[in-house]
Amino acid sequence: MTDRLPRSVIEPKNPKLNVSRNANVPHSPGIRVGDYIFLSGMGPVDPVTGGRNLGPIAEQIRQTLRNMAHMLESAGSGLDRIVKITVVLADSADYDEMNRVWREFFPVDPAGSHHLRLAAQQR
């Protein structure tokens, strides 16, 4: 076996966005291995209060992607370096609106993505 790439935890610079630590759940915000970063599922967490920023779908998506940008930038990367995203929507009726907002964040060469409709997502 070849030498294993180093594996390290990455965290957001803004501690309010460190959901896994703040809620004491058993996952890390992100893991870096070599030149790759893997992020946990992210949502519309308010960067000021740390609470959930629930509201219109467009705003939820914007907030989630801003948080994702913050996570990646905290690790020296950025949205323009994403290679794959999975989007989980509670309601597929929001698909077109999600795509509209998506283009604001990924104007050129967007990441590969796929979308799941998960009606049972609400907690």
Next chain:
Amino acid sequence: MAAETRQILTNMGELLKAAGSSLANVVKVNVLIYSMIEYENMNSVYREFFPTDPPARTVSGVKLIGGRKVEIECIALA
């Protein structure tokens, strides 16, 4: 939920070990559960298997086939 989670993660650890790796080398996990009501029940067992620097993870509530309550996939370093 607790028993199924334990069985899956035990199997996952065995599979990784057979390939020369281990749960400590997992980088990303997707957990699919039949109801988010079981989120904490899943977490309590999950925590035992990843005590330090746990992998990045996404948990989703979905309809699963075959009557199972939970399905878990992962990406790990060789």
